[in-house]
Amino acid sequence: MFDGKVRVVEKNGYQKQVMSIYRFINDRLYYNRPDIEIKGEPYNSTILFSLLTGLTGGKELIIGEPGLGKTTSAEFVCSLMYQFPLGVIWGSEVSGHPEQTEEKIIGRPDLGKLNRGEEDVVWTNFSQVPVKIVDEINRLPETKQSMILDGVDRGNWEYLNEMIINDEYCLFATANYQDGGTNTIIAPLVDRFDVIVESRYPGANLSFIIGKNRGKNHILRHPKYEKDLYRVLKSKVAYEKKIPKMEEICNAFGEHVRETAGVKPLKREDRDRIRAEMEGLDLDLDASAFTRMILSELSFCERYGQKRIVENCEEGCHYTGYLCRQIRNCASNRLPTSIKSFARGLAWFLGDSGIDIEHVTSVMPYTLSHRIQWKDEVLSQKERAKRDDPFQIFLAKEAVKAVLQRYREQSDHLKDALALGSKIFQGAPLEPPEGDHPIYAEIRKDIRYRMNHGERLGDADDPEPV
Amino acid sequence: MTQNPFEEFQSFQYRKTSFPLDRIVHTAEAVMDRIRLGYEKLLEEEAKELVWMVQYNTIIKAYEVAEKYIKEIDYSAEDIEDFCFALENTQRIPYLIPGPAGIYISALCNDAREEEIVLKLSELKTEINLIGFRLPKGKRLMVEGDTGDFTGIGIEGGELVVEGNSKNWTGAGMRSGKICVKKNIGLHTGEWMMGGEIHVGGRVRGLGNIVDGKVYEREKLVYPGKARYPNVYY
Numbered sequence: 001m002f003d004g005k006v007r008v009v010e011k012n013g014y015q016k017q018v019m020s021i022y023r024f025i026n027d028r029l030y031y032n033r034p035d036i037e038i039k040g041e042p043y044n045s046t047i048l049f050s051l052l053t054g055l056t057g058g059k060e061l062i063i064g065e066p067g068l069g070k071t072t073s074a075e076f077v078c079s080l081m082y083q084f085p086l087g088v089i090w091g092s093e094v095s096g097h098p099e100q101t102e103e104k105i106i107g108r109p110d111l112g113k114l115n116r117g118e119e120d121v122v123w124t125n126f127s128q129v130p131v132k133i134v135d136e137i138n139r140l141p142e143t144k145q146s147m148i149l150d151g152v153d154r155g156n157w158e159y160l161n162e163m164i165i166n167d168e169y170c171l172f173a174t175a176n177y178q179d180g181g182t183n184t185i186i187a188p189l190v191d192r193f194d195v196i197v198e199s200r201y202p203g204a205n206l207s208f209i210i211g212k213n214r215g216k217n218h219i220l221r222h223p224k225y226e227k228d229l230y231r232v233l234k235s236k237v238a239y240e241k242k243i244p245k246m247e248e249i250c251n252a253f254g255e256h257v258r259e260t261a262g263v264k265p266l267k268r269e270d271r272d273r274i275r276a277e278m279e280g281l282d283l284d285l286d287a288s289a290f291t292r293m294i295l296s297e298l299s300f301c302e303r304y305g306q307k308r309i310v311e312n313c314e315e316g317c318h319y320t321g322y323l324c325r326q327i328r329n330c331a332s333n334r335l336p337t338s339i340k341s342f343a344r345g346l347a348w349f350l351g352d353s354g355i356d357i358e359h360v361t362s363v364m365p366y367t368l369s370h371r372i373q374w375k376d377e378v379l380s381q382k383e384r385a386k387r388d389d390p391f392q393i394f395l396a397k398e399a400v401k402a403v404l405q406r407y408r409e410q411s412d413h414l415k416d417a418l419a420l421g422s423k424i425f426q427g428a429p430l431e432p433p434e435g436d437h438p439i440y441a442e443i444r445k446d447i448r449y450r451m452n453h454g455e456r457l458g459d460a461d462d463p464e465p466v
Numbered sequence: 467m468t469q470n471p472f473e474e475f476q477s478f479q480y481r482k483t484s485f486p487l488d489r490i491v492h493t494a495e496a497v498m499d500r501i502r503l504g505y506e507k508l509l510e511e512e513a514k515e516l517v518w519m520v521q522y523n524t525i526i527k528a529y530e531v532a533e534k535y536i537k538e539i540d541y542s543a544e545d546i547e548d549f550c551f552a553l554e555n556t557q558r559i560p561y562l563i564p565g566p567a568g569i570y571i572s573a574l575c576n577d578a579r580e581e582e583i584v585l586k587l588s589e590l591k592t593e594i595n596l597i598g599f600r601l602p603k604g605k606r607l608m609v610e611g612d613t614g615d616f617t618g619i620g621i622e623g624g625e626l627v628v629e630g631n632s633k634n635w636t637g638a639g640m641r642s643g644k645i646c647v648k649k650n651i652g653l654h655t656g657e658w659m660m661g662g663e664i665h666v667g668g669r670v671r672g673l674g675n676i677v678d679g680k681v682y683e684r685e686k687l688v689y690p691g692k693a694r695y696p697n698v699y700y
Contacts, residue, residue, distance in 0.1 A: 288474055415478055422472035446471055 014274050015351045017264055021080045022051055024263040028219070029076045030069055031210050032202040035388070038362045039350060046073050049197045049366060050172065052345040054081035054131075055274055058338070059152060059171040059192060061137070061185075061370060063390065064199035066176055071135050073199055074172035078131035079220045080257070081170075083250035083265040086217055087226035088233075089133065092125035094148075096139035102147050107159040110236075123164055125233050127157040128242065130169045137173040137189075138182045145189050152192050164239040168271070174199075187329075194338035195363070196370040198390045219261050225253040278348045283340065283355045289414050290357050291339055293439045294364070294403045297323035298331035298372070300438035306330055309373065322438055323399055328373040338367040357407075361400055369396035406437065417443055425450050494548070497541050501549050504535030505570050512566055525619075528566055529599065532573035543580040546571065554590050564614050568596030575607050576600055587611035593633065598626040601643065615652070618645040621662060637664045638674065656681050656689065 025047050026032075034042035046062065046069075053060040054077055062070040075089050094105050106127050110120040126132055134140075134148070151157045155166035173193070176182060201207065232245045247268050254265040266274070283291070302319055304311050307330035319325065340355075342363040347355045369392040378395070387394040407414070417433030421443045424430050432444045470476075512528045550571060553562045571594065575583050581604055587594060588611030595614035598607055603623025612630035619635065621643040628645075634652035637645050643662045650668035657674025664681045673681060673689055681689040 283474075285475060285478060415475060418472045418475040419478040422470055422476045422478075425470045425472060426476075443472070450468065 014266075014270060014277070015349060017266065017270070018051060018055065018274075018349060020263055021265070022047055024261065025073075025076050025080065028261075029216055030073045031206040032069070032200060033206070035200060036362070038346070039358060045366070046197050046199045047077070048346075048349075049195050049342070049363075050074060050077040051081065052342055052349065052363075053172065053195065054078065054170050055271070055349070056194075056278070056341045056345045057168060057170050057275075058194040058341060058345075060173070061190075061193040061196045062172060062174045062199050063177065063196060064174075065201065068199045068201055070174035070199040071133065074133050074174065076220065078133065078170075078172065080263065080265045081271070082131045083254035083257070083267065084129065084131055085222045085226045085229070085253050086220045087223065088125070088129065088229045089131060091226075091230065092129045092131070093133045093135050094124075094126045096134060096136040098139070098141050098144075100140055100144055102159070105147060106151065106157050107162075109160065119160060121159045121162045123157070123159075123239065125230075127151065127164060127166075128233055128239060129246075130166055132169060132171045134171070134173040136176060136182075138175040138178075138185050140183065142183050142186050145183075145186050149189060149192065152189065168268070190370050191332050191334055193370060194334075195342060195366040196393070197366060198393065220257065222253055222256055225249050225256070274348065278344050281344050281347050281353070281355055283343070283360070284357075285415055286357045286411060287343065287355050287360045289411065289418060290404065290407045291336060291360055291364075292418070292442075293407050293414060293437065294323075294400070295331055295336060296437070296439040296442045297403060298327065298335070298368075300324045300442065302438075302441065319438060323403065324438060326375055326378045326399075328375055329371075332371065335367060335371055339364055342367060357404075361404055364400045365393055365396035368399065369393045372396060372399070410435070410437070414439060421447055494545065497539065497545050498548055498552065500539045501536075501541060501545060501574070502552070504532065504539065505549075505567070507535055508532050508566050508570055509561060509563065525569065525596070525599070528569045529573055532566075532570045533577065536570075536573050536577050541574070541578070543578055543583045546574045546578065546583060547586055549574070550585055550587055550594075551589065554592065562592055564592055564595040568594045568614070568616070569599060572596060572599035572601070576602055576605065582606045582608070584608045584610065587613070588630070595633075597628075598624070598645070601626055603643065612649075617647075621645065623662075631668070635674070637662070637679075640664075640679065 026044060030047060032044045032046065034044050036043050036045040036048065049060060050062075050073055052058065060074075062074060064070050071093075075086055078084060078089050079086055094100070105124060107121045107123040110118075110122050113120045137145070152171055155169045157164050157166070175185065202210065228249045229246060232242050232249065235242065251267055254267060258264045299307050300319065300322070301307050301311070301313075301324060302317065303314050307324055307327065309329045313325055317325065339360060343355045343359040346363055347359045350359075352359070372392075372395070374395060382395060382398070383391060385394070389397060413435060414437070417435060417440055420430060420433045424432065424447045432447050433440055508528065508531050511531050512524070553567060571585070575585075575598075583605070585597070585607065587609055590611065593612050593614035596616045596619065597609060597613045598618035599616070599620055601607055601618065601621045601624030605624040606627070607624065608627045608629070610629045613628050613632045615633045615635050616638060617628065617632045617636045618626045618640060619638045621637070621640040623641070623643045625644045626646070628647045631649040632647045632651045635654045635657055636647065636651050637655060637659050638657040640656070640659045640662045644665070645663070646665045646667075648667040651664075651666045651670050653672035654674035655666075655670055655672065656664055656676045656679060658677055659674075659679045660677050661679045663679060665685075666681070666683050668684070670681065670683045670688060676689050679689075680687060
């Protein structure tokens with residue numbers, strides 16, 4: 001059980017700086033209880049995953065009841081991780097509503113130039129700043145959600161025949177639970193979010209204090225720098241030339257925050273260095289084998305070759321005990337990317353030398369829960385279970401726990417099977433590995449493919465068939 | 467060269483291992499193959515035309531044949547249960563003939579090393595005859611579900627418990643021991659029984675010509691007794 005205090009381990013270098021940002025947000029800006037424990041230390045998942053989103057350049061969906069700090073938590077994190085004053089962040093946010101248009105989200109024609117017969121685009125603040133917040137994304141009608149797909153995915157914002165590319169960006173979107181004014185978030189957009197977290201009710205006592213402490217926004221505001229940044233954003237110079245100017249103002253604002261609040265926000269070069277440090281962290285064999293195992297359960301179908309949302313499981317299937325039986329859809333290729341990226345970010349944040357299975361299992365439920373579509377029978381079976389988390393996150397945590405149990409029972413055998421797969425792949429005349437889990441069937445498929453076609457694919461000197 | 471998807475495990479010290487579960491499954495499958503083979507041999511020898519007449523000498527002979535094949539197999543009570551399930555649920559066993567199947571299962575139970583055996587027959591659509599044939603002293607056989615005709619005939623001191631119903635000629639020729647049928651029992655119950663007890667939780671449809679022994683219906687002694695006569699149907 002958590003004792004309510006946040007104990008954080010101080011690390012050297014940038015970890016210490018990021019930890020101080022975490023602590024600053026937790027102590028002064030976003031009051032909430034810890035709800036996740038990693039390596040014996042309690043953290044608040046909303047702040048932790050928002051920080052990791054900022055660090056890794058990821059995409060986070062924050063869900064929760066109205067008024068529980070979804071948007072404000074994202075704003076604080078963005079401000080401190082990217083040195084933007086809150087005023088600019090507010091002015092760059094896109095709010096989801098049915099009348100939202102591409103012109104308000106991405107850019108509009110430069111009407112002055114258009115009158116002169118020239119075509120040019122005035123880009124929105126949202127498309128230009130590296131920290132992007134879409135408030136109440138599920139109030140955007142489903143047809144309009146498609147407008148931001150490409151920008152969300154790649155940082156490419158296109159209007160008329162022009163395009164700007166954000167070489168560094170992160171995205172936060174908030175969503176209320178379903179009510180009269182919300183729409184479903186379309187599957188391709190949901191899949192683009194790396195993680196989902198819930199901004200939870202902090203409890204009656206903390207909530208009471210929040211009511212007392214108005215005015216905390218002033219800590220991260222600076223009207224002069226806000227005006228300067230707006231001036232740069234509005235200026236008619238090329239986007240690439242605006243970036244160094246924005247960074248200059250951001251650095252000045254960061255210095256101001258350091259002096260007044262005692263916390264040092266991250267500069268662009270800090271973030272670049274952190275990302276370079278993260279790149280040096282690799283998954284250890286257990287983390288890799290476990291991730292492969294869960295991916296196989298989320299995608300495997302013996303009968304139809306892979307999971308597909310349009311196909312149903314056969315009665316009497318041999319693989320009834322695995323997740324593939326409980327879900328409708330197939331895991332996308334973005335899932336392992338999200339898992340690795342956030343596990344890497346977490347390992348770096350904790351100052352660990354590599355990514356181990358605990359990093360992976362800690363982030364996995366948050367990367368999985370919005371991507372899995374459970375079968376109705378699973379939902380009805382578990383909806384009344386006692387839990388602390390939102391239903392989707394609860395189901396994902398249960399799923400990860402179940403697969404982890406299976407992994408612990410056969411981790412050596414699985415690593416052996418993967419090592420054997422590597423040897424066979426390199427041409428060793430060995431028998432394919434045996435085992436009952438879908439992952440073994442996947443290994444055998446890869447090997448069989450290699451045995452049947454690999455040599456031909458790999459051999460450049462092979463004669464062309466006549 | 468195509469990308470090796472297992473590259474990071476290249477340096478992992480590979481050692482050939484097998485799951486304990488795999489070993490168990492393989493062993494169990496090998497045992498099941500031998501049990502199945504014994505049953506097929508029994509059918510070949512005793513039910514050539516897929517017809518098997520229940521006569522005293524055919525039962526004795528079939529039991530001897532079954533014993534011959536069973537003696538060579540090292541099996542457990544769980545294997546008997548698996549065999550019962552496999553009788554109807556796999557394509558590997560081509561014919562389920564209730565008589566020889568019951569003789570064979572009885573021989574398996576009598577020769578098993580365990581003293582207490584549970585047979586789950588409730589899933590079977592066919593009621594197996596002759597279950598509990600010659601059940602020796604010291605053995606307890608519990609059957610979940612119903613049994614067919616000739617249940618527990620010639621019991622030699624063992625205890626047979628049937629959780630469901632039992633059909634005609636139950637306990638015929640039994641010498642000692644106990645049969646408990648939790649629900650109803652058919653006609654000719656205890657025909658030529660020489661000793662032992664039959665307890666029926668439901669109704670006894672008809673008693674046979676009983677030489678000696680006791681029959682209870684809902685805990686009430688009906689043989690020996692005044693109210694019930696041999697072959698009287700109730």
